[in-house]
Amino acid sequence: MFRILSVIGLLGLSMGLTCESISVGAVVAYAQTPTVPVSNTVPVSNTVSVSNTMSGSESVISGKVHKVVPSEREIYVITPDGKKYEYYFNKDTVVTKVNADTNTAVPSSFEDLRKDMKVIVTARKIGKRLDPLTVSIE
């Protein structure tokens, strides 16, 4: 009986301790929140090109598909210098494939993407998030 009461008491104590630690974490995180918005004018390294638009900079990455996660509709692309980029596809992402015979881009889909395929991804950079606009399979 005493053991059960001790466990209940200690559970309460540990919950209290955790609330305390979470609150401290939250306060520290809040204190570190930048008050001045950061502009998207710094070019991204390892991109073929970067241009600025009204809604964030646009980046073009050329590399190989490192991993495809169908359940998340997500791909990881690795550039020749070993940098890894993560892209979550959205409803506006357009996938195309270059037809080797005619050398023209034909419509494709996320399901056609495979590991080690060479791709060129154009994405809108919002903060550090990359929203893919077009994915061209070479």
Next chain:
Amino acid sequence: MTAPMDLWRIELLHPVTVHFPIAFLLGAAAIMVVSLGINGSELKQQLRFCSKLLLFFGVCGAWIAIWSGGLAESIVNRVICDPEVTHRHAEWAERATYVFTGAFFLWIGLDKYNAVSKRMAEWIIASILLLGAAGLVYAAYLGGELVYQQGAAVYRTTEQCVEFE
């Protein structure tokens, strides 16, 4: 207009499940450390029992929280400004969970086989629990960053809060 207060969102399973294991595991580590300072009494045995029990429930809860975190990740990473923080948060949470899981089974093993002296076993377990607690606090800090800096899974009200009228 009514407020879109739908709290039954997949990404909210994570905050529902994550705080219990944090409390249990930090509690287990703290109680184990306290028990080191008590010599050979009934209270020491009770503290050890409580710590082990909290560790068991904490480890079970931590694996559930990792599962719910995976569900939340793919949703919030499409919205937040720096998805890299989510990855670091998940990595540290997994590391801490592995450490606590290992500590639990090691504790069972040490109790069963008496491979080292009781005193030595206590110090080994307490050290591992403290190591896990450090990783867990850092993972929790990154979780705080995701919510309070980037608003992960947080509903954004309209400027005039008309949906609450």
